[in-house]
Amino acid sequence: MKGPIFSGAIILAGMFIFLKFLLPLVTAPLPASLIYLYLALVLSGIMIYGTMSAPSLEAMMGPIFRFLSGKGQTGAGQIARLAVLVMFPLLVGWQTYSRLVPSDLPPAENRTIHPAPPGEFVGLSNPYPKTPENIMMGKGLYAAYCSPCHGANYDGKGPAAPGFNPPPANFSDPGTIAQLQEAYLFWRIKKGGVGLPVEGMPWKSAMPRWEEELPEEFIWKIIMGEYDGAHQSPRTWEEEEE
Amino acid sequence: MLNGRGSLRTLLIFGLFGVLWFSSVFANEPPASEDVGSVSVRMYQIEGSLPSEDPNSSQWDSVPSSEFNLAPQVHWPPRIQEVTVKSVKVKGVHNGQELAILVEYADPTEDAADAAALEFMVGDKPAHFAHGQEMLQVEGGPVNIWFWKNESGKAVDMSAKGFKTLESQPHQDVQAKGVWQNGTWKVVFSRSLKTEDSQDVQVEEGEWRSVAFAFWDGAVVDGLVKEKGGQKAVSTWWYIRAEPTADNSIFGWVILGLALAAAFELVIVRKLRKGQSV
Numbered sequence: 001m002k003g004p005i006f007s008g009a010i011i012l013a014g015m016f017i018f019l020k021f022l023l024p025l026v027t028a029p030l031p032a033s034l035i036y037l038y039l040a041l042v043l044s045g046i047m048i049y050g051t052m053s054a055p056s057l058e059a060m061m062g063p064i065f066r067f068l069s070g071k072g073q074t075g076a077g078q079i080a081r082l083a084v085l086v087m088f089p090l091l092v093g094w095q096t097y098s099r100l101v102p103s104d105l106p107p108a109e110n111r112t113i114h115p116a117p118p119g120e121f122v123g124l125s126n127p128y129p130k131t132p133e134n135i136m137m138g139k140g141l142y143a144a145y146c147s148p149c150h151g152a153n154y155d156g157k158g159p160a161a162p163g164f165n166p167p168p169a170n171f172s173d174p175g176t177i178a179q180l181q182e183a184y185l186f187w188r189i190k191k192g193g194v195g196l197p198v199e200g201m202p203w204k205s206a207m208p209r210w211e212e213e214l215p216e217e218f219i220w221k222i223i224m225g226e227y228d229g230a231h232q233s234p235r236t237w238e239e240e241e242e
Numbered sequence: 243m244l245n246g247r248g249s250l251r252t253l254l255i256f257g258l259f260g261v262l263w264f265s266s267v268f269a270n271e272p273p274a275s276e277d278v279g280s281v282s283v284r285m286y287q288i289e290g291s292l293p294s295e296d297p298n299s300s301q302w303d304s305v306p307s308s309e310f311n312l313a314p315q316v317h318w319p320p321r322i323q324e325v326t327v328k329s330v331k332v333k334g335v336h337n338g339q340e341l342a343i344l345v346e347y348a349d350p351t352e353d354a355a356d357a358a359a360l361e362f363m364v365g366d367k368p369a370h371f372a373h374g375q376e377m378l379q380v381e382g383g384p385v386n387i388w389f390w391k392n393e394s395g396k397a398v399d400m401s402a403k404g405f406k407t408l409e410s411q412p413h414q415d416v417q418a419k420g421v422w423q424n425g426t427w428k429v430v431f432s433r434s435l436k437t438e439d440s441q442d443v444q445v446e447e448g449e450w451r452s453v454a455f456a457f458w459d460g461a462v463v464d465g466l467v468k469e470k471g472g473q474k475a476v477s478t479w480w481y482i483r484a485e486p487t488a489d490n491s492i493f494g495w496v497i498l499g500l501a502l503a504a505a506f507e508l509v510i511v512r513k514l515r516k517g518q519s520v
Contacts, residue, residue: 085507089499089500089501090500092500093497093499097493100495148323161313162313163311164478165477195378198379198380202377203370203377203382206371
């Protein structure tokens with residue numbers, strides 16, 4: 001099997017396999033729309049190459065034209081041509097339908113889980129020393145005030161957790177408090193869900209605004225107990241400078 | 243001239259080009275599927291009268307339900323750590339004029355103070371699910387609450403924007419009917435899709451609204467009602483929609499697309515057969 005159509009198809013298929021399956025081995029997977037865009041560019045290149053001269057045009061389009069005209073076809077060829085001629089309008093119809101049919105999915109939500117804190121909370125450090133007594137007190141306060149949602153095991157699986165959307169944060173996950181500084185937690189605990197900016201969708205959060213009920217000392221100690229209990233360390237300025 | 247093998251090859255090549263073209267349909271990422279519970283309530287469109295008066299009506303049997311987990315209200319004092327109602331099944335129907343929403347949940351005893359409520363955001367501003375309480379960086383809107391209590395046997399149409407602002411509306415637009423049977427409450431709330439009252443949620447067919455749920459177990463334990471006021475089972479916001487009337491004009495466009503594609507093919511094939519270049 002040879003000819004420009006076949007080579008073009010091989011190039012396209014190879015490009016697709018490269019973008020879809022090989023590239024994700026070394027980097028993040030590409031969105032489908034980007035893969036489609038790249039393939040469209042490759043197809044354009046093939047078309048330009050194939051139509052550069054009269055002989056190359058004939059080599060590329062000739063077999064297609066002969067196939068479509070149906071002249072002298074028998075058996076499998078006839079059936080294949082009929083199938084193509086029937087499938088094309090059906091695909092156009094299906095495309096038309098799928099583009100016009102109204103979506104019945106709820107609006108997509110792009111909630112930012114860790115939005116930027118207000119300026120006054122940036123760079124604060126925990127004023128209490130990490131003594132066993134302070135950590136112990138923090139864990140006790142955590143058990144009383146936080147564990148109903150965030151869980152006795154710091155895993156976001158407290159008895160009240162299943163009812164909430166978004167779910168309570170899982171502190172043992174390396175993607176939550178391990179990525180944050182103590183000052184960030186201080187802000188989130190103090191101001192609660194209602195303190196979030198618009199991209200954090202504060203209207204959905206059940207996180208209490210603890211400044212109404214707990215002194216700052218308790219909050220700093222809860223943070224200490226939380227990191228210790230979840231076996232995580234806060235992100236520090238030193239790490240960021242590296 | 244093409245023989246069978248040549249045609250097969252051409253078909254294969256066509257197929258590959260076709261797959262590329264076809265893949266444009268999927269060029270947009272499919273939505274991520276939710277694997278925990280429901281995310282929305284669909285109020286299905288039905289003809290004629292709604293089963294608003296009868297939670298046990300057989301009309302409800304054919305309506306698919308959504309299910310939502312509930313949590314003890316721990317967001318604000320007075321908190322509660324353990325609640326009776328753990329989840330709720332919700333069904334909805336509408337007929338273009340009226341809507342009815344059925345909530346069904348387990349509660350082992352029927353008590354005078356048993357109660358259920360639906361909450362909706364009103365207007366364009368997002369309202370916090372806890373009675374539209376104040377948010378610090380976002381200007382919020384009010385909520386409309388439909389509250390039913392067993393001992394009164396009726397619904398109260400209420401409004402709130404912030405804690406301690408909950409009040410009964412001057413204009414009452416909501417009805418409710420509850421039936422307790424074998425450890426299960428079924429409560430139907432009903433209203434017209436739209437009202438004249440600016441304090442009410444306005445339901446437009448095909449448009450998503452936000453809804454939240456709350457339930458109180460009014461059982462009396464040691465002389466005190468177990469759940470009342472802020473001590474209740476709650477959900478945060480979920481979506482609800484009155485399903486729109488099917489738009490049949492789409493099929494007209496589909497037929498037009500089919501016809502145009504077929505006509506295009508006909509022209510091409512005729513030209514090719516006459517030996518013209520396309």
